[in-house]
Amino acid sequence: MYKIGFIGCGNMGSAMLRGVVSKGDVAPSDIIVAEPLQEKADAVAAEFGVNVTTDNTVAAQSELLVLAIKPQVYAVVLEGLSEALGPDTLLLSLAPGKTLAYLAEATKCTRITRLMPNTPAAVGEGMTSVVYNDACTEADKQAVMDFVTSFGRAQVIPEHLIDAATAIAGCSPAYVYMFIEAMADAAVIEGMPRAQAYQYAAQAVLGSAKMVIESGKHPAELKDAVCSPGGTTIAGLRALEKAGFRSAVIEGLEATCEKARNL
Numbered sequence: 497m498y499k500i501g502f503i504g505c506g507n508m509g510s511a512m513l514r515g516v517v518s519k520g521d522v523a524p525s526d527i528i529v530a531e532p533l534q535e536k537a538d539a540v541a542a543e544f545g546v547n548v549t550t551d552n553t554v555a556a557q558s559e560l561l562v563l564a565i566k567p568q569v570y571a572v573v574l575e576g577l578s579e580a581l582g583p584d585t586l587l588l589s590l591a592p593g594k595t596l597a598y599l600a601e602a603t604k605c606t607r608i609t610r611l612m613p614n615t616p617a618a619v620g621e622g623m624t625s626v627v628y629n630d631a632c633t634e635a636d637k638q639a640v641m642d643f644v645t646s647f648g649r650a651q652v653i654p655e656h657l658i659d660a661a662t663a664i665a666g667c668s669p670a671y672v673y674m675f676i677e678a679m680a681d682a683a684v685i686e687g688m689p690r691a692q693a694y695q696y697a698a699q700a701v702l703g704s705a706k707m708v709i710e711s712g713k714h715p716a717e718l719k720d721a722v723c724s725p726g727g728t729t730i731a732g733l734r735a736l737e738k739a740g741f742r743s744a745v746i747e748g749l750e751a752t753c754e755k756a757r758n759l
């Protein structure tokens with residue numbers, strides 16, 4: 497495994513770090529995190545036992561460098577790293593909208609990979625999309641796969657699918673949490689204590705997702721098996737469809753893709 501550097505360690509960087517450190521394949525001493533917020537940097541050092549610096553150029557000396565910063569600060573950060581980034585660095589970028597062409601133009605790196613992970617990486621259940629550029633070697637690809645599969649599932653995709661991947665995996669946890677909240681609100685209306693309602697809703701989502709992944713069955717078949725003729729589920733399904741449930745989800749994900757294309 498390569499020595500890994502992180503530039504920025506906020507929500508996504510720390511989720512990946514938590515996953516990778518818990519898996520144990522990379523020694524914390526082989527990881528260096530650059531995080532300008534001292535309080536965050538101290539918390540990362542204390543929790544994960546990794547090396548921490550506020551100096552981006554030090555972290556950029558790692559062989560595999562994760563840009564875990566917001567797309568809005570890319571230009572200034574990459575300019576600051578122009579001397580530190582070169583052909584020796586395998587650059588991993590998490591930002592929507594920052595294309596391989598942009599990253600090649602903005603740095604002297606030749607080996608570049610885009611990743612679109614999600615925060616469930618923190619519990620080893622991430623879904624990460626991977627887009628390599630042509631200069632990545634087989635060893636690079638192996639190192640990237642070892643890294644991303646240490647915090648969940650991963651798939652290599654062509655770059656034209658990364659906006660869809662951003663919507664369906666990068667962003668969708670937020671929408672799933674909203675769904676869990678909404679279901680819990682309904683249970684609270686019916687008198688269930690709130691904490692219990694979150695547990696019920698979350699376990700129902702977890703179990704349903706596991707059924708899709710492990711049974712290999714079409715989601716519609718699994719849905720139909722819950723809908724008893726003349727029963728409760730089909731009555732709820734009708735009300736959800738009347739309220740535009742599927743359309744709302746499709747429009748939400750499409751708005752995400754549109755935003756990613758324009759970042």
Ligand SMILES: NC(=O)C1=CN([C@@H]2O[C@H](COP(=O)(O)OP(=O)(O)OC[C@H]3O[C@@H](n4cnc5c(N)ncnc54)[C@H](O)[C@@H]3O)[C@@H](O)[C@H]2O)C=CC1
Pocket residue numbers: 503504505506507508509510530531532533536552563564565566567569573590591592612613614615666667
């Ligand atoms: N949060 C999420 O669920 C996901 C985020 N992403 C992508 O990951 C990247 C990071 O996002 P988040 O972690 O959510 O953002 P965040 O705002 O939580 O973390 C960014 C971190 O970068 C640090 N930072 C700011 N300026 C810096 C600089 N000049 N040098 C070094 N560090 C600097 C900040 O202090 C902060 O800790 C973004 O490109 C985002 O689009 C991708 C998939 C999912």
Ligand SMILES: O=C(O)[C@@H]1CCC=N1
Pocket residue numbers: 592662666667
């Ligand atoms: O909201 C965002 O822009 C980032 C990218 C995917 C998830 N969060």
